[in-house]
Amino acid sequence: MEIVELPYNVEALSGKLAVPGDKSISHRSIMFGALAKGKTTVTNFLFGDDCISTMRIFQQLGVEIEVVEESIVIHGNGFDGLKEPKSILDVGNSGTTIRLLLGILAGRPFHSCIIGDESIAKRPMTRVTIPLQEMGAYIDGRQGGDLTPLSIRGGDLQGMTYQLPVASAQVKSAILLAGIQAQGETTVIEKERTRDHTERMIRHFGGVVESNDLTIRIPGEQTLVGTDVFVPGDISSAAFWLVAGAIVPNAKLTLKNVGLNETRTGIIEAMKKMGANITVSITTEPNYFEPIGNITVQSSTLKSTVIDGDIIPRLIDEIPVIALLATQAEGTTVIKDAEELKVKETNRIDTVVNELKKLGADIEATHDGMIIRGKTRLHGGCTVSSHGDHRIGMMLAIAALICQEGVKLEDTKSISISYPEFFNDMEKLIDQ
Numbered sequence: 299m300e301i302v303e304l305p306y307n308v309e310a311l312s313g314k315l316a317v318p319g320d321k322s323i324s325h326r327s328i329m330f331g332a333l334a335k336g337k338t339t340v341t342n343f344l345f346g347d348d349c350i351s352t353m354r355i356f357q358q359l360g361v362e363i364e365v366v367e368e369s370i371v372i373h374g375n376g377f378d379g380l381k382e383p384k385s386i387l388d389v390g391n392s393g394t395t396i397r398l399l400l401g402i403l404a405g406r407p408f409h410s411c412i413i414g415d416e417s418i419a420k421r422p423m424t425r426v427t428i429p430l431q432e433m434g435a436y437i438d439g440r441q442g443g444d445l446t447p448l449s450i451r452g453g454d455l456q457g458m459t460y461q462l463p464v465a466s467a468q469v470k471s472a473i474l475l476a477g478i479q480a481q482g483e484t485t486v487i488e489k490e491r492t493r494d495h496t497e498r499m500i501r502h503f504g505g506v507v508e509s510n511d512l513t514i515r516i517p518g519e520q521t522l523v524g525t526d527v528f529v530p531g532d533i534s535s536a537a538f539w540l541v542a543g544a545i546v547p548n549a550k551l552t553l554k555n556v557g558l559n560e561t562r563t564g565i566i567e568a569m570k571k572m573g574a575n576i577t578v579s580i581t582t583e584p585n586y587f588e589p590i591g592n593i594t595v596q597s598s599t600l601k602s603t604v605i606d607g608d609i610i611p612r613l614i615d616e617i618p619v620i621a622l623l624a625t626q627a628e629g630t631t632v633i634k635d636a637e638e639l640k641v642k643e644t645n646r647i648d649t650v651v652n653e654l655k656k657l658g659a660d661i662e663a664t665h666d667g668m669i670i671r672g673k674t675r676l677h678g679g680c681t682v683s684s685h686g687d688h689r690i691g692m693m694l695a696i697a698a699l700i701c702q703e704g705v706k707l708e709d710t711k712s713i714s715i716s717y718p719e720f721f722n723d724m725e726k727l728i729d730q
């Protein structure tokens with residue numbers, strides 16, 4: 299297993315950086331490009347392992363997808379353009395790929411087998427397979443269709459009304475992707491607002507979907523039309539530099555062209571509440587389908603906070619790095635209502651708590667989050683592990699920047715899931 303010696307005791311960070319394309323939007327750009335009729339060109343696509351898994355799967359489903367210079371060109375032939383795959387579809391480590399794919403395949407009249415890696419094999423799928431079966435798809439898998447390997451044969455879908463039992467954009471999106479192919483209308487009622495990239499992308503590809511607070515309605519049997527997509531920078535990747543900028547002394551960083559969709563900007567609100575010195579400016583035209591802008595962060599004096607309730611889905615993937623931020627805030631920070639962390643790439647409550655403790659943090663796990671007492675000096679002088687979870691690996695690499703002694707990071711390969719250039723970008727910010 300690869301072990302990397304991380305930079306530590308860093309005294310300054312500076313520079314401007316364009317973080318890689320948004321992972322959620324990159325997945326969807328391939329999917330919608332494949333389902334639309336005509337040509338779609340995607341620029342600033344994230345060439346991370348998860349999005350490459352999505353691209354390969356749609357190629358296996360018979361869609362012509364080419365990489366032209368740094369862009370992706372997709373020649374979609376509509377929903378009927380998807381063909382029965384001759385081999386198993388492997389989603390790798392990607393929860394977004396498997397759950398949205400199930401929604402798409404639910405309406406296709408053929409059989410597919412789906413597998414993923416060891417982490418995917420533990421992640422719950424009945425949250426999507428139950429509603430999709432109710433709409434008319436045939437799905438089976440280990441433990442009553444909850445775990446991979448899964449097999450699916452799409453059916454003639456009927457629209458339905460479904461109240462989401464969990465706040466999950468992946469579940470919402472799977473049902474919308476089935477609903478857009480079904481007979482009649484489908485209504486999804488969310489528990490809390492989650493990222494709305496699927497809804498925005500349906501409209502961007504000429505489709506119809508109505509959202510009113512927590513209720514989303516989609517008419518069935520729609521046709522989508524190919525279009526161009528510029529993928530905004532990923533705020534979930536920018537999050538690592540936002541926290542680095544706030545906790546490293548003498549830091550001033552600007553992150554350019556970051557997606558600022560309000561269903562994703564919880565981290566900016568939480569950091570501001572903690573006293574972080576952050577400024578944001580939107581740079582896109584008001585009618586672009588996703589808002590984009592620049593964020594500047596500087597070294598900050600931080601205070602503790604409570605993070606709970608409906609902000610959780612708006613910063614769910616940033617909680618590991620927010621926990622690190624809280625170790626540098628004066629007082630006790632409480633993160634709750636975040637049980638969903640247990641079913642990510644790892645159980646992120648346990649991995650965050652165990653790994654940050656090794657570095658000297660005062661942090662404890664609760665049933666739905668964590669409690670962090672600050673401000674602590676992180677000592678380092680040990681080996682930590684990503685446990686194969688990209689967000690844990692990057693959070694630990696940022697933690698090392700403020701450690702007194704060297705830190706070794708085990709299992710760094712996972713970082714290429716969402717941020718293949720992470721260590722190069724880190725070097726740029728330390729060097730300048």
Ligand SMILES: O=C(O)C1=C[C@@H](OP(=O)(O)O)[C@@H](O)[C@H](O)C1
Pocket residue numbers: 321322323393394465466467468469471493614615638
């Ligand atoms: O729809 C998406 O692109 C995602 C939704 C979230 O998952 P859940 O829907 O399981 O909350 C998030 O954690 C994941 O990284 C990406």
Ligand SMILES: C=C(OP(=O)(O)O)C(=O)O
Pocket residue numbers: 321391392393394395615642643689716
């Ligand atoms: C949870 C994540 O992704 P996914 O669910 O797509 O594996 C993530 O990127 O943090």
